[in-house]
Amino acid sequence: MAEEKILQMILKELEEKSSRIRGEQIRDAVREIQTGKRIFVAGVGRSGFVARAFSNRLMHLGLTVYVAGDATTPKIGEGDLFFVISGSGETDSLKAMAEKAKQCKARLGLLTIFKESCLGRKADVVIEIPGATPKSTLDQKETSIQPMGSAFEQLAWIVCDTLILGLMECMQCTAEKMFERHANLE
Numbered sequence: 001m002a003e004e005k006i007l008q009m010i011l012k013e014l015e016e017k018s019s020r021i022r023g024e025q026i027r028d029a030v031r032e033i034q035t036g037k038r039i040f041v042a043g044v045g046r047s048g049f050v051a052r053a054f055s056n057r058l059m060h061l062g063l064t065v066y067v068a069g070d071a072t073t074p075k076i077g078e079g080d081l082f083f084v085i086s087g088s089g090e091t092d093s094l095k096a097m098a099e100k101a102k103q104c105k106a107r108l109g110l111l112t113i114f115k116e117s118c119l120g121r122k123a124d125v126v127i128e129i130p131g132a133t134p135k136s137t138l139d140q141k142e143t144s145i146q147p148m149g150s151a152f153e154q155l156a157w158i159v160c161d162t163l164i165l166g167l168m169e170c171m172q173c174t175a176e177k178m179f180e181r182h183a184n185l186e
Ligand SMILES: O=C([C@H](O)CO)[C@H](O)[C@H](O)COP(=O)(O)O
Pocket: 044, 045, 046, 047, 048, 085, 086, 087, 088, 089, 090, 091, 094, 133, 135, 147, 148, 149, 150, 153
């Protein structure tokens, strides 16, 4: 099949799946991020790349944000938000970190395919993204033309950018103000 046709098929798939993401879940997450004292983000593999990209924009907004596991990341505590991106909601290291974060009285935010996953059951706020992943043993009705969790990871990126636009509006922050915070060591 021609690559341009494949590209169109992927975009069509994302459009259809995104039409089933619930607006109120996104709005709840915007509120949670805004009220969090500090934001700690986490994800593994491709979901981890999305979490890092998200942390970059949260920093541009002027929020205090850390990536879990980085050498400069301090301990999490009460009033902080631990925001996890995990398609399956079952990745071992993330389950352990979420458990620790909850013990430390942090709130747990989650972007996932499965609200009923281990992470989903612990989360205070969840955004569900329709997708498929071979990493879950839960019943999966959803299919994808792409391998593994690709559709989830692509949509997770766009949902994170949707959260950023929502936060920009609530915080009355402009793209110009954000760019002033952009790294000058690059
Ligand atoms: O890298 C990944 C893999 O290629 C699936 O498409 C996942 O992002 C990684 O394995 C983490 O999994 P989840 O926590 O289920 O997102």
